[in-house]
Amino acid sequence: MTHPVAAASRLTEPPSTPIRAPRSDNQDLCVPEHHRLVAQVQANHRQASSIQNPSWILQLRSRTRAEVAAVASLYLRTYLPDHPLALPPLAGQPLTNLQLADPQLDDPPKGQSTDSQTEDPIHWIVGGHQPEPFHPGVWYKNFLIDATAKELQSQGSRAIGLHVIIDHDLPKSLSIKIPHRPAPDSQHLVFSPCELPLQKSGSKNSTPKPWHQHRIALDRIETFVRQIEHAAESLGLPTPLARRYFEIVESLDESCDAAIALSQARHRIEAQNGLENIDIPMSRICQTEAWFDFVEHCLAHADALNKTYNDALDDYRAREQITNPGQPVAALGRFGDWIELPFWLYQSSDAGRNRMWVRSQATEWELASGARPGEFAWTIRVASLAGSLKSIIEQTAPGEICLRPRALMTTLFLRCFLADGFVHGIGGGIYDRLTDQIIQDFLRIEPPAYAIATATLHLPLPEPVRRSVEQLDALVANLSDQARRLRSSPESFLASEDPYAESLAQEHAALLAAIPPKGFKRTWHRRMVELKARIRQSIEPIFQEHQALYQATLRRANGSQGLFSREYSMLLFPQANCVERLKLLASRVRA
Numbered sequence: 001m002t003h004p005v006a007a008a009s010r011l012t013e014p015p016s017t018p019i020r021a022p023r024s025d026n027q028d029l030c031v032p033e034h035h036r037l038v039a040q041v042q043a044n045h046r047q048a049s050s051i052q053n054p055s056w057i058l059q060l061r062s063r064t065r066a067e068v069a070a071v072a073s074l075y076l077r078t079y080l081p082d083h084p085l086a087l088p089p090l091a092g093q094p095l096t097n098l099q100l101a102d103p104q105l106d107d108p109p110k111g112q113s114t115d116s117q118t119e120d121p122i123h124w125i126v127g128g129h130q131p132e133p134f135h136p137g138v139w140y141k142n143f144l145i146d147a148t149a150k151e152l153q154s155q156g157s158r159a160i161g162l163h164v165i166i167d168h169d170l171p172k173s174l175s176i177k178i179p180h181r182p183a184p185d186s187q188h189l190v191f192s193p194c195e196l197p198l199q200k201s202g203s204k205n206s207t208p209k210p211w212h213q214h215r216i217a218l219d220r221i222e223t224f225v226r227q228i229e230h231a232a233e234s235l236g237l238p239t240p241l242a243r244r245y246f247e248i249v250e251s252l253d254e255s256c257d258a259a260i261a262l263s264q265a266r267h268r269i270e271a272q273n274g275l276e277n278i279d280i281p282m283s284r285i286c287q288t289e290a291w292f293d294f295v296e297h298c299l300a301h302a303d304a305l306n307k308t309y310n311d312a313l314d315d316y317r318a319r320e321q322i323t324n325p326g327q328p329v330a331a332l333g334r335f336g337d338w339i340e341l342p343f344w345l346y347q348s349s350d351a352g353r354n355r356m357w358v359r360s361q362a363t364e365w366e367l368a369s370g371a372r373p374g375e376f377a378w379t380i381r382v383a384s385l386a387g388s389l390k391s392i393i394e395q396t397a398p399g400e401i402c403l404r405p406r407a408l409m410t411t412l413f414l415r416c417f418l419a420d421g422f423v424h425g426i427g428g429g430i431y432d433r434l435t436d437q438i439i440q441d442f443l444r445i446e447p448p449a450y451a452i453a454t455a456t457l458h459l460p461l462p463e464p465v466r467r468s469v470e471q472l473d474a475l476v477a478n479l480s481d482q483a484r485r486l487r488s489s490p491e492s493f494l495a496s497e498d499p500y501a502e503s504l505a506q507e508h509a510a511l512l513a514a515i516p517p518k519g520f521k522r523t524w525h526r527r528m529v530e531l532k533a534r535i536r537q538s539i540e541p542i543f544q545e546h547q548a549l550y551q552a553t554l555r556r557a558n559g560s561q562g563l564f565s566r567e568y569s570m571l572l573f574p575q576a577n578c579v580e581r582l583k584l585l586a587s588r589v590r591a
Contacts, residue, residue, distance in 0.1 A: 019426055021137060021454050021566065026581055028140060028455040029426070034588040037148050037451060041123055041159075041421035044448040048420065053445050056297070057416070064290035064417040065124065071288060072162070072280040079252065079264045084276055121158050125149050126419035128164030128282070128410070131211050131259040132171065133196075133245065133266070133569045136578055140455035141423045143586040146275040148421060151589050161277035163267070164414060167212045167259035168282060168344065168353070168404040174198060174214075176569040179459075179562060180231035191562055194231075197224040197246075198258055207352035212283060214258035221246045228571055235563070236462040241578065242571040245269065266570075273579045285418075286404055292390035294413060295343065295403060299365050300384065302339045302358050305442055306332050309342055309408075312437040328431045329407060333357075335373045342406040345369040347397060350377065356403070360384070408435045415439070415448050422450040455585055456566040460577050469563065476557045479550040486543055490535045493542050504535050 022029055032040055048061060076083050125148045127141040145161035152159035175193040182190055197220035201209070228242040248265040256264070259281065267279045285291055298305050310331050316322070325331070333340040337359045345356035346369055354369040354377055364383050370376035380401075382392045393401045405413055412435050415422045424432060429452035436447035485492060491508045494501040508531055516524050536543070570578060 019430065019452060021426060022456045025456060025458040025564070026585070028585040029453060030144065030588075031429070031452040035590050037144075037421065037589055038151050038155075038591040040449050040451065041125060041148060041152065042157075045123055045420040047446060047448060048416075054443075057443065057445060060290060060293055060297075061417045063293070064288070064413075065122070067288040067290050068162075068280065068285055068418055069122075071284050072278050075280055075284055076278055080268065080271055083271055083278070123149070123152050123157055123159040123420045124162055124418060125152075125159065125421040125423065126162045126164060126414055127423040128166050128414065129425070130169050130172065131165050131167055131263040131266075132173070133176065133262060133571050135567050136457040136570055136573060136582060137454040137566055138425060139266075139570055139578075140582050140585065141425065141453050142270060142275065142277055143582040144451075144453050144589065145421075145423055146270075146277050147586040147589040149276070151591055155591060161275075162418075163277050163279045164285070165259060165263045165279060165281040166410065167257075167263075168210045168286075168402065170208045170210055170353070171214070176571065177567070178228060178231040178572060179235065179568075181234040184234065188556070189562065194224065194227050196258075197221045209351070210353055211259035212257045212281075213348065216249060216256070216258050216261050218250060218254070221250060232572060235459070236465055237459060237572070238574040238577065240572050241269070241575040244575060245571055269575065269579075273575075273583075282404065282410065283402070286402075289387070289390060290417070291413070292393075292403075293386065294417065296386060296389050298341055298343075299358055299367075299382075299389070301442075302341055302360070305341060306334060306339045308442045309438055312434055312441060315437065316434040328434060333372060338368065338373045342409045344402065344404040344406060346377075346402050347400045348402055349400065353402075353404075407431070408438065411435055412439055412443075415450060416443060416445070419448070422448070424450055424452050425454055426452060428452075455582065457573070457578065457581055458564045458566065459568060459572060460574065461563060465563070469557075472553070472557045476550075476553055479546070479553055482546060483550055486539070486546060490532065490539055490543075493539045494535065501538055504531070504538060507531055508535065 019029070019031060030037070049058070051058075125145045127145050129138055129141070142161070142163055145163070149159040149161040175195045177191055178194045179189055179191050182188060197217045199215045199217045225242045225246055228240055232238070232240045245265050248268050249261045252261050252264060263279060263281070267277075270277065313329065313331055316328070322328070329342075332342060333355075338357045339359065340355055340357050343356040344353040345367060346352070346354040350369075355371060357368040357370070357373070357376070359366050359368075361381075363385075364381050366379055366381050368376040368379040370378075380392060380396055382388050389403075393403065408431070411422065411424075411428065411432055415432075415435070416439060429450065432450060439445060439447040491505060494505045496502060496505070511524065511528055511531065514524075515521070
């Protein structure tokens with residue numbers, strides 16, 4: 001199944017226009033535009049099925065899609081048995097009955113099409129994220145995916161949306177930020193971290209764990225939910241989603257890890273609100289034969305992948321003028337005959353994730369888990385034969401060894417071997433320009449196009465709260481204008497009832513009335529500067545009082561503006577309010 005890899009031409013320069021999230025409430029970003037999403041998916045589908053692609057990619061893609069469909073179906077039955085797993089009525093074929101392609105087929109004879117062997121009529125629209133209770137802007141991707149799939153279905157095409165749970169990532173945060181008033185009559189706002197109800201590790205300095213190694217702390221759920229509800233009540237918000245969300249979490253099997261529990265709660269809420277996407281953890285995808293076949297291809301071409309990855313990274317950093325060696329990702333290492341590949345290799349009992357290294361020895365590969373040679377935690381030997389990797393990992397430590405993709409390889413695999421349309425957030429979309437180059441240079445295929453989407457939803461604050469924030473903003477603007485005038489026209493603040501102040505005002509007026517012609521102003525200007533200094537000294541108490549009021553008001557206003565952040569977790573939003581707003585934004589998807 002492996003083929004030699006040759007370098008391909010570099011991608012053209014990406015657009016220079018920056019991609020930013022919308023600032024205004026109830027706005028979304030969708031690139032390409034909503035009406036072009038369906039066409040993009042269809043074009044990708046045709047491109048992926050083209051016989052111009054290497055035969056091994058066509059066959060592996062067919063197998064990946066069939067195996068993921070079957071695994072996703074089995075996974076959904078564990079918590080959503082009534083989910084519409086069958087494809088649209090036109091298809092007449094459930095996901096679990098998809099035929100698997102033969103991965104060992106050789107390249108077809110010249111002129112012979114492989115379309116009948118590899119073409120899968122299902123259009124897959126895919127996205128993914130960590131299992132955290134993310135903000136509505138991230139959640140919006142799932143609504144857009146669902147809307148795109150349904151639009152394709154309305155045209156008679158077979159289509160399904162898929163959300164991949166990236167459960168092997170390290171959590172970005174184990175808490176959410178909540179705004180609240182410390183007292184009912186307080187005008188002061190407090191923004192506090194609210195820790196997710198996860199079981200705590202024994203040590204504060206413990207190695208960060210991937211999501212699938214965290215567990216829900218059932219005894220902490222009620223405290224967590226009450227914190228959110230009290231915060232919402234203090235702001236006059238309707239009942240937030242948090243309680244319903246964690247009622248679902250509590251109803252799940254206690255053996256579920258946090259990634260599964262949090263994701264299943266979110267997915268059940270989606271299904272209850274009419275979304276038909278399916279969910280699957282990346283860890284389940286990484287147990288399929290197709291996944292291991294892909295990794296074996298990477299092992300067989302470890303030298304080329306390592307070099308292509310680093311070359312593409314160097315090009316990207318130069319183009320984007322990035323000097324941080326860790327951005328957007330770290331380069332892969334190479335020590336002697338040990339080559340680092342962009343995967344994680346670790347045991348579920350390990351404290352954290354470890355890098356994967358490989359070296360070839362005659363008829364086998366030696367894989368190592370660790371930071372670098374000399375610091376490996378363990379190694380395993382695998383015969384360099386198709387199918388050996390999955391077998392040896394399952395035999396060595398059944399269910400214990402985790403072989404997972406790092407960030408760029410996650411999207412590379414999903415985009416090239418599973419999706420017809422892939423929906424990124426802004427960050428992932430920008431960084432996947434780098435993935436495009438790796439796809440083109442390593443896989444030797446045209447990178448499939450992807451979409452970038454997010455939305456801005458503000459908390460549905462009651463009108464009195466919104467008005468108070470607007471009034472505070474107006475006061476800040478007025479005080480800012482006064483601060484400018486105190487600096488530029490201090491004479492306008494002189495007290496008329498004070499004889500000394502009155503004399504300063506008269507002197508200032510006399511100077512203004514006797515401005516000399518150009519070329520004779522030096523003495524006049526010196527007198528005006530000296531006078532302004534005396535005036536400022538005279539109004540110093542007024543200036544200090546104003547500054548104190550201005551800074552205090554500015555702090556209040558800055559705090560209040562925090563209420564209009566787009567980053568608050570979905571858990572703070574009322575369910576119906578959030579879901580309906582996201583549905584409305586996604587409803588603009590049309591062919």
